[in-house]
Amino acid sequence: MTHEQITFAEKIPIAPIKGIIPGYDHLTQKSVLAFLYTYENYFVDFDWFVKADDDTYLIVENLKKFLNEQNTSEPITFGYNYKTVVEKGYQSGGASYVLSRESLRRFYEAQKDRMPDCQQDGGSEDIEIAKCLRTKGVYPGKSLDKQNRELFHPFTFVDHFRGSFPDWLQQYAENPLRTHYDCCGDESISFHYVKPEEQYFMDFLLYRTHPKSNII
Template sequence: MALRKDNTNIAEDLKRRIRVLCWVMTSPQNLHVKTIHIKHTWAKRCNVVLYISSTTDKSFPTVGLNVSEGRQHLTEKTMQAFKYIYDNHYNDADWFMKADDDTYVILENLRYFLTSQSPKDPVYFGHHFGRYLKQGYLSGGAGYVLSKEALRRLIQKGNNTKICNNVGENEDLEIGRCMENIGVKIGNSSDSLGRTRFHCFTPELHLSGDYPSWFYRFDAFHGKNKGIDGISDYAISFHYVKPNHMYDLEFYVYHLRPYGVTSGHQNLNQPAH
């Protein structure tokens, strides 16, 4: 039986026009337990992909930074990763996506969303928490994407320890504090119906809405969203995805089709909704 040949012209055109560098935060102990499955699934759709660890592994390959492993070093590891990207890959992309090694990302939907955004704006997008800071901050696990201008400001201004804290275990909060201090805004990533695109948990948990109590306290914006009507049809990311479920999502997103039903094509001259 011949394999189905999808028409990917629109997705391929977006990949050429909207260049996304993905970097995955990982560690030596997770490399062949978690990260290898990202490499075999969604990461191949990035324009550039980097695996950031504390040890260089040329066969994978990983970029080894001079940072100790452990939660208490996550902020330092993140800041050094963005510095490495700025020094070595700034001109290779227009958007820079950070993800954990248990995050699943649908790159086509990310690029579609970014068609209505400008990399020249000081902005970053992700799942918005409304605690601790005036503008809140973005969940690290759900992944977040920086514009080219946001990355430039982060590196050129964020190396001042009076402005940005370069150490600590709460990476997403400290990055959020730094962004607020350097004038990088949190952009609205919900669709026109208020549905979420970046997700802190698995698809199953967001569908059931059986969230932990802390989530309602932190997510002041979309915490009550749940079920099919709460998740955007063009969702971008999910977190806490187990290695075997990476392949489940690959199948559901890229292979499973209901016979006789054709999904509507979006007009790329209109803003992503």
């Protein structure tokens, strides 16, 4: 990293979570410890708790609007739904997923109870988190708009628009895959595998470009 990047990184308010082992192979541990830390320090401060990767682009305004219509007292999660592996499916970690306050409480309880399906590390992070949540009756909710278009996306917008999907997605996706402008809801919340320069590009288009519609 350059000196400028290091200086910038030092300003990011990263929680001082102890015991985390660096590396992609320990994503489950990172998420478990992060959720436990969040429960112990921020549970009463927020209604919803979001897990996202560093290459996930979140449109926070749309996320807030979507969650404002949901009930955080229900044991429910939202994200991009896969229909396999775990009871009633699980949600893509890369597309980001959201836990209600009740879901976080039950996850914390399951971890403290040392439930057999609650891994501390190893496996696929999104699958392991889902398995643990199921032990306490937490299940995925519907994360589509009124036209049944996805709001959370496990790939980039271009991938979804073109239909450039890996073969396994057709098998795993809970909902039918759609392309072109039907690929993504007007109030989409997240995209995954978004490179740093692409995140700047999306930020520019969403927040810094202002089309003038009153010019003839």
